[in-house]
Structure formats: C-alpha cells, structure tokens
Amino acid sequence: MELSFILNELGEDRENYFNAISPPVMQSSNFAFKTVADFRQAMANEFEAGIYSRGQNPTLNILRKKLAALDGAEDALLFSSGIAAIAVPLISLLKQGDHVVAIKNPYNWVEKLFTNVLGKYGVTATFVNGNDVQNFIDATQPNTRLIYLESPNTLTFELQDITRIAEFAKLKGIITMIDNSYCSPLFQKPISMGIDLVAQSATKYIGGHSDIVAGVLTGSKALMEQLFNNEFMNIGAALSPQTAWLMIRGLRTLPLRIQRSFETAKLVTAYLRTHHAVDKVYWPFNPDHKQAELARRQMKGCGGLFSFTLKNSSEEKIERFCNGLKHILMGVSWGGHESLVMPVLASINNHEYDVANERHQMMRMYVGLEDPEYIIEDLRQALS
Numbered sequence: 001m002e003l004s005f006i007l008n009e010l011g012e013d014r015e016n017y018f019n020a021i022s023p024p025v026m027q028s029s030n031f032a033f034k035t036v037a038d039f040r041q042a043m044a045n046e047f048e049a050g051i052y053s054r055g056q057n058p059t060l061n062i063l064r065k066k067l068a069a070l071d072g073a074e075d076a077l078l079f080s081s082g083i084a085a086i087a088v089p090l091i092s093l094l095k096q097g098d099h100v101v102a103i104k105n106p107y108n109w110v111e112k113l114f115t116n117v118l119g120k121y122g123v124t125a126t127f128v129n130g131n132d133v134q135n136f137i138d139a140t141q142p143n144t145r146l147i148y149l150e151s152p153n154t155l156t157f158e159l160q161d162i163t164r165i166a167e168f169a170k171l172k173g174i175i176t177m178i179d180n181s182y183c184s185p186l187f188q189k190p191i192s193m194g195i196d197l198v199a200q201s202a203t204k205y206i207g208g209h210s211d212i213v214a215g216v217l218t219g220s221k222a223l224m225e226q227l228f229n230n231e232f233m234n235i236g237a238a239l240s241p242q243t244a245w246l247m248i249r250g251l252r253t254l255p256l257r258i259q260r261s262f263e264t265a266k267l268v269t270a271y272l273r274t275h276h277a278v279d280k281v282y283w284p285f286n287p288d289h290k291q292a293e294l295a296r297r298q299m300k301g302c303g304g305l306f307s308f309t310l311k312n313s314s315e316e317k318i319e320r321f322c323n324g325l326k327h328i329l330m331g332v333s334w335g336g337h338e339s340l341v342m343p344v345l346a347s348i349n350n351h352e353y354d355v356a357n358e359r360h361q362m363m364r365m366y367v368g369l370e371d372p373e374y375i376i377e378d379l380r381q382a383l384s
C-alpha cells in the first residue's frame with residue numbers, strides 16, 4: 001500500500017461525515033442500538049463493534065487502520081501511552097514460571113516492568129548484550145516464552161540483528177516483541193523482518209508536537225483480538241478520541257518531520273564529531289558506529305536522537321554546558337518540533353556521579369525542526 005494513500009485516505013469514510021477532509025472527533029463514551037438483535041450481535045464481537053470507547057471508537061478506528069498499514073501488520077491496538085502498549089501485551093502473554101530474554105538497557109520503565117512488576121508474578125528475565133545474536137541463543141531456557149528487543153535503544157544506540165533473532169525465535173516457538181519508537185514505521189519495518197509484536201511510543205514522532213502521550217501495538221489480527229478480549233479491556237489504558245485525532249493529524253506530516261529530523265541530525269552529529277571539546281557521538285548512522293553496516297541494512301533512515309560526551313567530562317563541565325544552552329531546551333522525551341538535551345547527570349544524585357562511568361557522562365540530544373544552523377550555533381556558544 002502506498003504511504004500517501006495510508007496517510008491521506010485509508011480508513012477515512014468522508015461521505016459519512018459531510019465530506020469533511022478532517023475526520024470528526026467522536027467524543028462519545030457509548031453507542032446506541034435500535035434492536036436487541038443488533039445489540040447482541042455487537043456484544044458478541046466487541047473487538048469489531050462500536051459499543052463503548054474503552055474498546056473501540058470510530059475516530060480511533062481510522063487511526064488503527066493507518067497504523068496497522070504503516071507497520072505492514074494485520075491489525076493494531078491503541079493505548080493511552082507507549083508504556084501501556086508495552087506492558088499490556090507482556091502482562092497478557094507471560095505467566096508464572098515463564099522466562100524472557102530482553103536486551104540490556106531497554107527504555108528504563110521496561111526494565112522496571114520486568115524486574116519490579118512481572119518479577120512479582122513469577123516471571124524471570126535475562127538481560128543480554130543485544131549486539132550478538134549468540135547472546136540470545138545462549139540465554140534461552142526451556143521456559144523462554146518471549147524475546148524483547150529495542151533496536152536501536154536510546155542513550156547507547158545499540159542495534160540487534162532483527163531478522164536473525166526472529167528466525168531463531170520462530171524455530172523455538174518463542175514470541176518476539178520490539179520497541180520501534182526510535183525509527184517509527186517509516187524507517188524500520190520489524191513485521192517484515194519476522195517480529196510478532198511491534199510497540200511504539202506515539203508520544204514521540206507520530207504525535208510529533210510535544211502535546212500528547214499515546215502508544216501503539218501492531219501484530220496479527222489473532223493476537224490483537226486475544227489481547228483486546230483480555231488484558232486490554234481489563235487494564236483500560238484506552239486512548240481518548242481527541243488524542244487519536246491529534247495522532248491522525250500528526251501522521252499527515254510524519255514523513256516530512258522525520259526526514260527533516262534525520263537530515264538535521266546528520267549535520268549536527270557531523271559538527272559535534274569534529275568539535276575539539278567533544279569526545280564521542282553515539283548515532284547509528286555515524287560512519288564510525290560499531291554497527292553502521294547493520295544499521296544501514298535494516299534501517300531506511302535514522303531518528304534525530306543521539307548521545308554525546310565531552311572530553312574531560314566533569315560534572316561541573318556538563319552542567320555548565322547544559323545551563324548555557326539558549327534555544328535547545330532541557331527536558332525528557334523527544335520526537336517533537338523542539339530540540340532537547342537530557343544529561344544522564346540529571347537522573348543521579350550529585351555524590352553518585354562517577355567520572356569513570358561513561359553512562360554518567362552522556363547527554364542525550366534530540367534535534368527538532370528548527371534550522372540546523374540555529375541548533376549548531378547554540379551548541380557552538382555553549383561549548384565555548
């Protein structure tokens with residue numbers, strides 16, 4: 001299916017709403033039926049029917065079709081946050097005694113989910129360095145039910161060979177799941193590489209304007225229906241129609257925004273790599289990235305999120321640099337219109353900063369939609 005068709009037409013049923021170009025926000029919690037027979041039929045298949053907006057809603061259904069098609073998946077479920085799109089399927093598919101092989105250093109709340117939440121219910125997880133497929137094979141146990149990936153992960157930007165891991169998992173009957181927030185479906189298509197479940201934080205590129213929190217999960221219709229009829233409806237992390245509408249709007253310009261962020265990241269990372277005060281730059285499309293070849297094989301482009309460190313990186317130096325930025329904002333999240341910096345330093349207590357720990361020295365940066373020269377100039381003055 002063509003990208004332009006998905007973003008502009010798919011799922012839209014304009015004759016049903018006065019040929020409006022922009023779909024209506026169906027701000028209704030429930031939907032009425034004329035006969036008991038119709039009502040009964042809908043109740044028997046809530047996955048497809050509009051009964052109640054904790055389940056399905058017409059505005060969400062437009063978005064659902066577009067997001068499933070973008071991933072090349074049969075169906076999609078929408079959530080009120082990216083972490084809900086990750087937590088609900090894991091809680092649903094894993095039971096006491098099951099084991100998970102996950103990458104080391106996933107999104108931090110995912111690590112907490114495995115250790116603090118799922119651990120309480122008797123699910124165990126082994127975190128492996130994802131750079132080598134053999135690590136997944138070695139960590140697999142007879143009770144391994146799921147392999148969890150995030151390629152690339154944020155902060156250290158390490159990749160996994162998605163196709164080879166999916167092949168191994170299929171052979172063993174293990175479910176595979178990936179967090180694809182970094183690339184979005186435009187730059188990486190894990191379903192076509194054999195992955196079963198693809199989660200995304202739509203808060204980032206899909207929303208794209210730093211004004212919503214939302215999540216997406218895609219996969220086979222059978223899996224989506226199974227999840228919907230169980231934990232999805234029980235946990236109730238439903239997306240609101242208003243937020244779904246903002247996501248449809250975000251999708252219209254997604255190709256432009258992500259390409260711009262990618263192009264600017266090329267310029268900004270190139271600038272930082274040659275700056276005398278900068279030590280390392282971590283970005284998958286850097287020519288000197290350890291997995292540059294794999295990145296170019298499985299990713300069509302690269303997000304505008306990267307990390308870097310300063311030479312002789314003292315706590316004071318990092319703080320002075322971050323505090324000195326005039327336009328680049330300091331904060332969490334990414335994928336919006338605004339450039340952001342997030343020093344790891346902000347998440348650790350002063351006395352715990354360890355100069356020898358490279359992680360502590362790292363600053364994560366996202367380039368937004370500003371002029372590249374505007375961003376570079378701000379970095380230049382803060383670095384000086």
Ligand SMILES: *Cc1c(COP(=O)(O)O)cnc(C)c1O
Pocket residue numbers: 081082083084107154179181182200201202203204213214215333
């Ligand atoms: C932000 C983020 C999440 C969590 O998404 P929310 O929408 O904040 O719940 C998960 N994975 C990655 C890679 C993220 O950046």
